[in-house]
Amino acid sequence: MTTASTDSTPAVRTTPVETRRWRLSETMQTVLLLLPSIVALAVFVYVFISFTFWVSLSNWRTLKVDLSLREPLFATYGELFAMARWQADLRNTFVFTVFFIAFAVTLGLTLAVMLDRHLAGHHIFRNIFLFPYALSFVVTGVVWRWIFNPETGLNLLFELLGVNYLLAQIGAGPLRPGWITDPTVVAQVNGILATVLPGAESWQVRWGIPLAMIPVAIAATWQLSGFVMALYLGGMATISEEVREAARIDGASEFQIYHRVIIPMLRPVTISVVVILLHVSLKIFDLVYTMAGVGPGFATDVPAIFVFEQMFKATRYNLGSAAAIIMLVLVALVIVPYLASTLKEES
Amino acid sequence: MTTAALARKRRRPRWGAYAVWFVLFCMAIVFLMPVYVMIANGLKDAQSVSLQRMWLPPAQLSGANGFVGAWERLSPNLMNSLSMVIPATVLSSLIGAINGYLFAKWRFRGSDIIFTLMLFGFFIPYQSILLPLVRTLQVIGLYGTIPGLVLVHVIYGIPITTLIFRNYFANVPTELLDAARVDGAGVITTFIRVMLPLSIPAFVVVGIFQFTNIWNDFLFGVTVVPNPARQPVTIALNNLSGTFSVEWNVVMAGAVVAALPTAIIYILLGRFFIRGILAGSVKG
Numbered sequence: 001m002t003t004a005s006t007d008s009t010p011a012v013r014t015t016p017v018e019t020r021r022w023r024l025s026e027t028m029q030t031v032l033l034l035l036p037s038i039v040a041l042a043v044f045v046y047v048f049i050s051f052t053f054w055v056s057l058s059n060w061r062t063l064k065v066d067l068s069l070r071e072p073l074f075a076t077y078g079e080l081f082a083m084a085r086w087q088a089d090l091r092n093t094f095v096f097t098v099f100f101i102a103f104a105v106t107l108g109l110t111l112a113v114m115l116d117r118h119l120a121g122h123h124i125f126r127n128i129f130l131f132p133y134a135l136s137f138v139v140t141g142v143v144w145r146w147i148f149n150p151e152t153g154l155n156l157l158f159e160l161l162g163v164n165y166l167l168a169q170i171g172a173g174p175l176r177p178g179w180i181t182d183p184t185v186v187a188q189v190n191g192i193l194a195t196v197l198p199g200a201e202s203w204q205v206r207w208g209i210p211l212a213m214i215p216v217a218i219a220a221t222w223q224l225s226g227f228v229m230a231l232y233l234g235g236m237a238t239i240s241e242e243v244r245e246a247a248r249i250d251g252a253s254e255f256q257i258y259h260r261v262i263i264p265m266l267r268p269v270t271i272s273v274v275v276i277l278l279h280v281s282l283k284i285f286d287l288v289y290t291m292a293g294v295g296p297g298f299a300t301d302v303p304a305i306f307v308f309e310q311m312f313k314a315t316r317y318n319l320g321s322a323a324a325i326i327m328l329v330l331v332a333l334v335i336v337p338y339l340a341s342t343l344k345e346e347s
Numbered sequence: 348m349t350t351a352a353l354a355r356k357r358r359r360p361r362w363g364a365y366a367v368w369f370v371l372f373c374m375a376i377v378f379l380m381p382v383y384v385m386i387a388n389g390l391k392d393a394q395s396v397s398l399q400r401m402w403l404p405p406a407q408l409s410g411a412n413g414f415v416g417a418w419e420r421l422s423p424n425l426m427n428s429l430s431m432v433i434p435a436t437v438l439s440s441l442i443g444a445i446n447g448y449l450f451a452k453w454r455f456r457g458s459d460i461i462f463t464l465m466l467f468g469f470f471i472p473y474q475s476i477l478l479p480l481v482r483t484l485q486v487i488g489l490y491g492t493i494p495g496l497v498l499v500h501v502i503y504g505i506p507i508t509t510l511i512f513r514n515y516f517a518n519v520p521t522e523l524l525d526a527a528r529v530d531g532a533g534v535i536t537t538f539i540r541v542m543l544p545l546s547i548p549a550f551v552v553v554g555i556f557q558f559t560n561i562w563n564d565f566l567f568g569v570t571v572v573p574n575p576a577r578q579p580v581t582i583a584l585n586n587l588s589g590t591f592s593v594e595w596n597v598v599m600a601g602a603v604v605a606a607l608p609t610a611i612i613y614i615l616l617g618r619f620f621i622r623g624i625l626a627g628s629v630k631g
Contacts, residue, residue, distance in 0.1 A: 136609070
C-alpha cells in the first residue's frame with residue numbers, strides 16, 4: 001500500500017481527448033461537493049475572525065452594538081497591554097507553557113521508553129497512562145482542585161505519610177504549600193527586564209514564576225502526558241528491530257540506544273508533540289477555569305479566561321476581542337509554520 | 348571476551364526489567380490516584396465525607412451516597428449531552444468522509460491549499476470567533492439550543508474529520524478507483540460503492556475521536572447555551588462544583604458521572620482510541 005493520491009494521473013493519460021472532458025466534469029463535481037464545507041469554514045473561521053478583528057478596533061463596549069472605529073485605531077490594544085491583569089495573563093501563559101511542556105514531554109517520553117520494552121502487562125500500563133486523555137478538562141479541573149486544596153488533598157497525604165514528622169525531626173518546617181491559593185511570584189526578573197527592554201519599569205506586573213501556576217501545569221501533565229506517550233510509542237513502533245540490533249552489536253547500552261539512536265530518529269514526532277502541546281497551552285481554558293479560576297492576584301488567570309470574562313460577563317466587547325486576536329496571533333505563530341511545512345513536504 | 352560481553356548485556360536487562368516494572372507500577376498508582384479520589388469520595392454519604400478523610404475509602408455503602416445526589420442533578424444534562432453528541436458525531440463523520448475522499452483521490456489545482464486553510468480552523472482559539480458565532484446563532488434562531496450546539500460542533504469538526512479520512516483514503520490503492528471508473532462510476536458512485544465499504548475502521552476511529560471531543564467540550568456549551576437546564580453535562584458539573592451548598596461527595600460523584608460515557612468508550616475501544624490520536628496528530 002503506497003500513497004496513491006498522486007498516482008491517478010498516469011492512468012488517465014491513455015485516452016487524452018475523452019478523459020479531458022471527464023476530468024473537467026469530475027473536478028467540477030469534486031469542487032461542488034466540497035463547496036458546502038469550504039463555504040461553512042470560510043464564514044465560521046475566516047469571516048468570523050475578521051469580524052472579531054473589526055470589533056477589536058471599534059468602540060463597542062456596552063450591550064449596545066457600536067461598530068464605529070475607535071480613534072486612534074489600535075487604542076484598545078494599547079489599553080489591553082497597559083492592563084496589569086493582561087500582563088499577568090501573558091506571564092502566566094508563558095510560565096504554564098514552559099512547565100507544562102517540560103513536564104509532559106519528559107514524562108510522556110520516559111513512559112514510552114519504559115513501555116517500549118514490552119514488559120509483562122505493558123498494555124495495561126499504557127491504557128492506564130492514556131486514560132486521563134479520554135476525560136474532560138472540566139472533570140480533571142474539578143478533581144485536582146480538591147487534590148491541591150491546601151486544607152486536604154496532597155497536604156493531608158504528606159501528613160499521613162509522615163513527611164512532616166520527618167521534616168520536624170531534622171528541624172525543618174512542615175511541608176504545607178498553598179498550591180493554587182498561593183499568590184507568591186518567585187524568581188522575579190522585573191529589574192533585569194528593565195535594563196534590557198525600554199519601558200519595562202512601567203509594567204505593573206511582577207514578572208517571575210507564579211507558584212499557583214505549577215499545580216495547574218501538573219494537572220495538565222496528568223491529562224496529556226499519556227497522549228505524548230502514545231505519539232512516541234506510535235513513532236517507536238515504526239523503527240525496525242534491525243536498527244536497535246545494529247546499535248547493540250556496536251556495543252551501545254539500552255540507554256545509549258534510546259539516547260543516541262531512537263530519540264533522534266523520532267524528531268518529527270517530537271516536533272508534532274511540541275506544536276500540539278504549545279497550541280493546547282496557549283488556548284488553555286476549561287482546566288484553569290474549573291480548577292483555579294483567576295487565582296489570588298490573577299496568579300492563575302490566562303488569556304482565554306480574560307476573553308471569556310470581558311466578552312460574556314463585562315460586555316467589554318472590543319477589549320475581549322483584542323485579547324482574542326492576540327491569542328489567535330500567538331497560536332498562528334506556532335501553527336502556520338507547522339502547517340506550511342506539512343503542506344510543502346507532501347507536494 | 349566478546350561472548351562474555353554479550354552475555355553480560357543479555358543478563359542485564361532482566362534486572363533492569365524489574366526496576367522498570369516497579370517504576371511503571373508506581374507511576375500507575377500516581378495516575379490512578381485522582382480516579383480513586385473521585386470514586387471513593389463519591390461513594391461516601393454527606394455525613395462521612397470530610398476533608399480529613401479524603402484518602403480513606405468509604406466506611407460503609409449507604410443508600411445516600413454522592414452518586415444519588417449527582418444523578419439527580421446531572422441526569423437531565425447528561426441527556427442534553429447525548430442529544431448533542433450523537434447527531435454531531437454522525438454528521439461530522441459523514442462530512443469528513445466525503446471531504447477526505449475528495450481531498451485524497453480527486454486532487455485539483457489548489458486543493459492542498461484549500462485543505463490546509465480548512466485545517467487551520469481546527470487549531471484556532473475559539474475565543475476569536477465566539478462573538479460573531481453567538482450573534483449568528485441568535486439571528487438564525489439556534490442560540491441557546493442543542494441543535495445550535497450540534498451545528499457548531501459539526502462545522503468546527505469538519506477540519507479534523509476531513510484530515511483523518513483524507514489520510515486514511517490516501518492509503519487505499521487508486522487502482523480500485525480506476526476499476527470503478529472503467530465501469531463508468533462517477534465521483535459519488537465510486538465513493539458509495541468502493542470507498543464507503545472500506546472505511547468502517549476509519550469511521551470507528553473518527554467517531555470515537557469526535558464523540559470524546561464533543562462530549563468533553565466546555566467553551567461552546569457555556570457560551571452558546573446560557574440556560575442551565577439545557578446545558579451539556581460538563582458545564583453542569585462545573586456549576587455543581589462552584590455551588591457551596593453542595594457537599595463535595597456529590598461533586599466527586601458528578602465528575603465520575605460526567606466522565607463515564609467517554610471512559611466506557613475508552614475502556615471498550617481503547618485500540619481505536621489510540622489510532623485516532625495517531626491519525627489526528629496531523630503528521631502522525
